[in-house]
Amino acid sequence: IFGLVLCYKDRKYKENLGILASQDYWRRSNKAVMEKFEGERSFTAVKENAVWAVRTSHTWLSPVLRHPGDYMNSFKRLTTVILLTFNALAVASLLLGQDQKL
Numbered sequence: 001i002f003g004l005v006l007c008y009k010d011r012k013y014k015e016n017l018g019i020l021a022s023q024d025y026w027r028r029s030n031k032a033v034m035e036k037f038e039g040e041r042s043f044t045a046v047k048e049n050a051v052w053a054v055r056t057s058h059t060w061l062s063p064v065l066r067h068p069g070d071y072m073n074s075f076k077r078l079t080t081v082i083l084l085t086f087n088a089l090a091v092a093s094l095l096l097g098q099d100q101k102l
Contacts, residue, residue: 006063006074025069028052059084
């Protein structure tokens with residue numbers, strides 16, 4: 001149910017903001033890369049880049065925290081999370097009852 005809410009929110013963002021959200025995402029992405037290589041070293045710069053990295057790359061948190069203009073929408077991110085969960089369940093079910101000698 002939570003995933004349906006996220007996907008609905010994505011659709012509304014896309015209808016309301018459209019290309020502006022996408023342009024803002026790419027500007028912010030380019031700014032993060034430029035700050036990483038050419039920016040000054042400070043705690044605020046590190047914090048901003050860390051927050052940006054979590055918003056774009058963290059598998060479990062990015063469906064909720066993602067930028068509205070990101071090309072990876074919440075549906076795609078939730079699909080990745082569900083597939084990773086089912087993959088872990090499949091491996092655990094294959095190893096259930098096996099003696100592991102290390």
